Amino acid sequence: MKNWHKKLGFTVIAAMLALSVTGCGKDNAPASGSATAPKDMKKIVVGVGADAFPFGYIDTADSKTKGFDLDIAAAIVKDITGADDKIEYKEVNGKTRIPMLQNGEIDIIVRTMTITEERKLEVDFSDPYFSAGQSLLVAENSTITGIADLKGKKVIAVKGTRDGEIIKQKAPEADVSEYENLGEAFTALSTGKGDVLTTDNAILMGLSLENPGYKLVGGVIEDQPWGIAVRKGDKEMLDAVNAALKKLKDSGEYATIYEKWLKQKPE
Numbered sequence: 001m002k003n004w005h006k007k008l009g010f011t012v013i014a015a016m017l018a019l020s021v022t023g024c025g026k027d028n029a030p031a032s033g034s035a036t037a038p039k040d041m042k043k044i045v046v047g048v049g050a051d052a053f054p055f056g057y058i059d060t061a062d063s064k065t066k067g068f069d070l071d072i073a074a075a076i077v078k079d080i081t082g083a084d085d086k087i088e089y090k091e092v093n094g095k096t097r098i099p100m101l102q103n104g105e106i107d108i109i110v111r112t113m114t115i116t117e118e119r120k121l122e123v124d125f126s127d128p129y130f131s132a133g134q135s136l137l138v139a140e141n142s143t144i145t146g147i148a149d150l151k152g153k154k155v156i157a158v159k160g161t162r163d164g165e166i167i168k169q170k171a172p173e174a175d176v177s178e179y180e181n182l183g184e185a186f187t188a189l190s191t192g193k194g195d196v197l198t199t200d201n202a203i204l205m206g207l208s209l210e211n212p213g214y215k216l217v218g219g220v221i222e223d224q225p226w227g228i229a230v231r232k233g234d235k236e237m238l239d240a241v242n243a244a245l246k247k248l249k250d251s252g253e254y255a256t257i258y259e260k261w262l263k264q265k266p267e
Contacts, residue, residue, distance in 0.1 A: 094160020125227035133220030
């Protein structure tokens with residue numbers, strides 16, 4: 001657990017720190033419905049996470065938020081605006097990200113966000129930027145090997161995600177509990193309040209790498225590709241994000257960012 005606190009910054013001090021990231025802008029983001037084109041905006045405010053290594057986490061060495069999602073966001077914003085200094089990051093979680101997008105606090109969401117039909121009613125999604133799938137994390141000595149072993153087991157999920165509901169559908173006799181964020185969820189697993197933690201396999205991979213003694217089991221329960229969310233109906237921003245994302249992949253920059261954080265080539 002000490003290593004977990006060190007890497008993800010789950011301390012009172014870290015939690016009180018404002019997201020301090022090189023290149024953050026200083027002006028307020030355009031309000032929802034603004035006619036300003038993305039390339040002409042004073043800055044683009046991006047909702048990111050700070051509790052999921054290596055996608056978005058607080059590095060306690062310099063108190064800055066870093067990760068795969070932030071690098072992807074920075075590259076996209078640079079392509080859209082043509083500048084390095086027109087991006088600002090704001091921390092969001094599974095519960096706050098859509099409301100903050102809708103009320104204009106942020107302009108896009110790049111935070112391990114699964115594309116779902118339900119969410120499409122509230123936001124518009126870019127093309128997938130990461131191929132993920134729901135899986136299970138258990139202690140090394142656990143006898144759980146997959147979804148079929150969850151009868152009567154305590155399954156931990158994170159609020160604001162579909163993970164808990166999917167477990168209820170596929171393993172109705174499991175006991176599902178939801179926690180406010182990933183940090184609380186992993187703490188619950190590590191302190192014996194649950195038998196298994198479920199979320200995207202990429203996030204669970206990060207947890208297992210940083211916390212020896214845990215492993216992924218059960219393969220992929222359900223495919224959950226991640227998308228970048230923009231306000232509903234903001235076609236100009238959506239088109240700009242998709243065009244930038246395509247350029248990143250075509251140029252090889254996406255692969256470079258992927259290998260930097262995930263230590264392997266994208267599939």
